[in-house]
Every structure is written in C-alpha cells, then in structure tokens.
C-alpha cells in the first residue's frame with residue numbers, strides 16, 4: 001500500500017489530502033492508520049517530522065465521520081492533549097484542514113487567553129477538541145466541558161505528557177474518560193520506564209515503532225563546538241551572520257536553557273544586526289503568537305526559544321537549530337534538533353558545549369547512538385568576536401548566567417547534582433524535570449534500558 005487511497009479513508013479526507021498535495025503516506029501513517037481505523041489502541045513511535053499528526057488525525061476523523069452522532073452540549077468526541085499552547089493550535093489547524101470537507105467541528109483551548117470565550121464556544125459541543133491539560137481542567141471545573149462522551153483520546157508527545165509536570169493532570173483526565181474508548185499515544189521518544197507507566201492508560205495497544213525510540217531525524221547533520229560559556233554568544237552571532245551572508249540560513253531556531261537567557265541571546269543577535277525574537281513562558285500569549293507567526297512568515301529568521309518550542313512545532317524552512325546550551329534531558333535533544341530536517345528536508349544542528357556540559361553530551365550520544373561531529377571555532381574567532389557590538393543594557397534583565405540563585409521560587413529547580421554553573425536560574429518552561437541516568441555499557445540501543453530519576 002503506497003497511496004492514501006489504498007488505506008480506505010473516506011473520500012472527503014482523500015480530497016483534503018489531495019489539496020495539500022499529499023499522495024503517499026509516510027511509514028508511520030502506513031503502519032498506524034489501518035490499526036486505528038479498526039479502533040485499536042496504539043502506541044506510535046516515529047522520528048520527528050515524519051507525519052505523526054496525520055497518522056492520528058486521519059483515521060480518527062474517518063471514524064468520527066463514519067459514525068456520525070449529534071454534538072452534545074459541552075462535550076467532545078475526540079480529545080487531543082498537547083504539552084504546549086502553540087502545538088495545540090498547530091494540531092487543531094492541521095485537523096481543520098483534514099476535516100474541511102466533513103461535517104465535523106474542530107476546536108482548540110489553551111491557557112493565556114480568556115476562558116469565557118472558550119466556554120461559550122463549547123456550549124453546543126464540538127467533535128474534536130485539542131487542548132492543553134491545565135485549561136481543559138479549568139473548563140471542566142467550570143462545568144463548561146465534560147469528558148463523558150469522548151470516544152477517541154490522543155496524547156501527542158505522550159512521554160512528556162506522562163512526565164512529572166503533567167502526570168497529575170493526566171490521572172485526573174483518565175479518571176473522567178469513559179472506560180470504553182480508543183487511546184492513541186504518539187512521540188519520537190518513549191523511554192521504557194515511561195512506556196510502562198503509560199500502559200495504565202491504554203488497553204492492549206498495537207505498538208508501531210518505525211525506528212527505535214529517540215532515533216534522530218534522518219537528514220539532520222549534527223555538530224558540536226566546544227567553547228567556553230562566556231564565548232558562546234559571540235560564536236552564535238558570528239556563525240549566524242556567516243550563514244546569512246552565504247545564503248545558507250533560511251530560518252534558525254536557537255534553544256536556550258532559561259527564559260532570561262533567551263531574551264539575552266535575542267538582544268545580542270539584534271545588536272549584531274541579526275533580526276531575532278524570543279519565545280518563552282514569561283511572554284504574554286500575544287507576544288508568543290506574534291513571535292512564532294513572524295518566524296513562520298519569514299519576517300524574523302531567528303527565533304530564540306526555551307524548550308517550549310522543542311516539541312512538535314512544524315515550521316517549513318528551518319535550516320539550522322542551535323543548542324546554546326545542551327539540554328540536561330537527552331530526549332529533549334532529539335526533539336529540539338527535530339525542528340529541522342522535517343518532511344524529507346535537510347538540516348543542520350549545531351550544539352555549543354561548555355566544559356561543564358560534557359556529561360550531557362555523553363548522555364545524548366548514548367541515547368541517540370550518534371556521535372556529533374566536532375566543528376572547530378573559526379580561525380579568526382577572537383578577533384572577530386572583539387568587533388561585535390554589545391546590546392544596550394537593560395536593568396534587571398541581564399543577570400549573569402551563573403547568578404540568580406533565588407529564582408527557584410521553591411519549585412525545586414535543578415541545582416542538585418548538576419555540574420557547576422548550571423544550577424542558577426529555574427529550568428525553562430517546557431523542560432522536563434526528569435533527568436535520565438544511563439546504565440550499562442556504551443553503544444546504540446543502550447538507552448532502552450535506562451532508568452529515570454527525579455532531580
């Protein structure tokens with residue numbers, strides 16, 4: 001079976017796919033869609049950028065349409081949960097596109113925007129609801145939503161949804177869902193311990209694993225430059241400037257460990273003449289949406305983000321991903337660099353590794369089975385760095401990277417057991433609180449036997 005038309009999807013869905021220009025299903029779509037059309041529970045694992053969204057959206061829409069029932073007040077028939085607002089909005093947009101020739105409503109709710117409008121929209125019910133867990137629970141607590149009629153339950157980025165930050169909400173949700181339902185879990189990463197935890201929410205699932213979990217996207221070239229923390233900013237600005245001058249950079253995402261760090265990086269890039277914006281959890285929703293829109297539309301070629309943008313975000317033409325700091329949870333690396341090299345495109349991922357980050361690099365290489373290629377500092381680095389302009393200083397917004405010890409706000413932080421210099425600011429939003437500690441010998445596939453430890 002190599003065409004969508006061979007999969008038995010309803011004709012209005014095939015027409016919507018044709019409008020998008022999609023003819024062949026991707027491997028995860030080919031393998032997951034038949035089982036999902038039969039109503040099976042499913043655990044789907046496939047690399048970033050390989051079409052997991054359509055893999056759960058198409059067969060679900062097919063089933064909802066085949067089984068038409070009137071919408072019930074404050075209800076949905078399909079619930080999709082996502083860890084971030086931007087990803088929820090993107091999934092809803094995708095689903096609206098696939099459902100455009102069907103008589104099905106797709107709605108989306110998330111925090112940071114007024115709840116009353118969302119509650120009003122839900123009065124008559126919807127067919128598909130895409131949501132972030134917090135706002136969805138608020139709507140339920142306000143009696144604006146019930147999960148009593150959910151037939152299909154999807155967890156996108158399922159391993160993150162079962163992680164510490166979300167597991168409590170997820171357990172509440174699971175207790176409210178009907179026992180008789182179809183459950184679908186998707187991600188590019190699924191540590192064994194989390195998969196085991198997930199089996200309480202899913203019944204006798206078909207497991208489709210297109211590539212071993214945590215396999216990085218096929219066409220991404222991965223590099224690492226060893227550089228002192230204090231020199232990273234100059235290196236980043238020079239690299240991006242050179243890539244733009246050589247017309248090699250289309251769009252670039254830069255990942256920062258902290259929200260303040262993201263602002264600081266964006267300011268330095270701007271000072272060096274590179275249009276850049278930051279997106280993180282301290283920004284208003286309007287600012288977040290505006291930054292991502294500018295990046296999507298190409299008016300701003302560089303987006304500096306916390307891990308809020310690490311998962312699921314699909315922007316065409318991201319040619320480069322930079323890790324300004326290495327993530328301390330290795331799975332997060334797979335997702336971050338997966339913002340490039342999507343849907344068959346090429347991409348480059350460049351990680352800046354300070355001496356105290358080498359343990360993270362080892363974790364990443366062990367998890368992915370890929371050794372990052374060393375990318376040396378430019379020959380004239382010191383001289384060129386000295387010429388870079390500094391941004392104008394803004395009070396209270398430019399603390400030293402290693403400072404700010406008071407930022408934990410009693411929420412745990414990640415200070416314990418971390419290499420020196422990484423225990424300062426609170427972990428950025430979207431960043432998992434878990435840290436995986438690899439066990440056993442080196443080599444590809446070892447990551448499957450890892451255990452997790454709460455830090």
Ligand SMILES: Nc1ncnc2c1ncn2[C@@H]1O[C@H](COP(=O)(O)OP(=O)(O)OP(=O)(O)O)[C@@H](O)[C@H]1O
Nearest residue numbers: 022024025026048049050051052053188312314343
């Ligand atoms: N069959 C197909 N043919 C061509 N393009 C497709 C097909 N299916 C999906 N795409 C496109 O591929 C891109 C990546 O899809 P998607 O965002 O679903 O990836 P993903 O597997 O969920 O990745 P991630 O793990 O990063 O969330 C999207 O732009 C999507 O529209």
Ligand SMILES: [Mg+2]
Nearest residue numbers: 052053156312
């Ligand atoms: Mg996805």
